[in-house]
Amino acid sequence: MKFDYQRKVALLNKQKKHGANPETLEKIKAAVSHLHTRYIVDMQAMDATVSEINHLRDEQLHPKLVALVDAMGTMWDAMQVCHENQYKIALALKALDVSQSVKETADYHHERTIQLWGVVQEWHTQFEKMVNYQREYIRALNSWLKLNLIPIESSLKEKVSSPPEAENPRIRALLLSWHDHLEKLPDEHTKSAIHNFAAVLHTIVEQQQDELKLRAKVEESRRDL
Known part of the structure; x- marks a missing residue:
């Protein structure tokens, strides 16, 4: 539409x-x-669409992402408490005197070890998925936001009543910070530790x-004797 208009204007000037x-x-x-009329109408419709998208971005998406971050923070805090308690239990078990305990492996010992091995393997898989999916999600949101913040170029833009463009919306700082924290996350060390734990259990x-x-x-x- 814009190029058709510009060509017609150029043709008109040439004919004059x-x-x-x-x-x-x-x-x-x-x-x-x-x-020109169609162009103005299209631009007004586009402005209205952009304004609605920005409203959804700022008034719905951003608060929900903030709530998600808060919930994840609560989840990780609770998980840290659980891991600390497990660590204390492990230390207490390590200090127990097992000299009088049965040293032979019973069938139920073997079954529980296999069960624990399977759980640790699944733990490794799900942890890796969670981190990867979260990174992909934030990268996708950042990519979308970059497109969302690109101003609409138009030689007639100043003639149209347009809502002011939010060049630095609140969601931008949130996504950038989220992305930076995820990229710095020492997940490889954690995955390696879980993998090694699973390997030890497999050996057992x-x-x-x-x-x-x-x-x-x-x-x-x-019995044969």
Whole structure:
């Protein structure tokens, strides 16, 4: 539309310069006027759409993202408390005297070890997904915001009643800060620790399997005596 209008204006000026007949000039003027009116209407509609998008961005999306960040902060605080309690329990168990405990692996010991191994593996998978999905989500929002903040260029823009463009909305600082914190997150160290924990459990599972097989052979040999 804009380029059609500009071409018609250029044609009108050219015809005027070359002294075209009045009838031709009137036809071109009518076409220019029609395009100008359509252009103004389209720009007003676009301004209204942009204004509504910005309203949704500032009044709905931003508060919901703030609430999401607050909820995630609460979640991580609760998780930290749980991990600290687990650490205290682990230290207490480490201090127990197990010299009198049964050293042989029972079937239920083996089953619980397999169960724990599976849970830790799933923990690693879900933690990795959570971090990756969150990074992708914030990157997508930042990419969208960059497009959202691009001003609409128009040679007729000043002639249209347009809402002022918010060049630095509140959501921008939130997304940039969120993105920076996610990029600095030491998730690789955490994933490595969980992976190593799972590897240790897998080794224990294999040792228990060997022990159970050996015990089964011994018991079978006893029955044959």
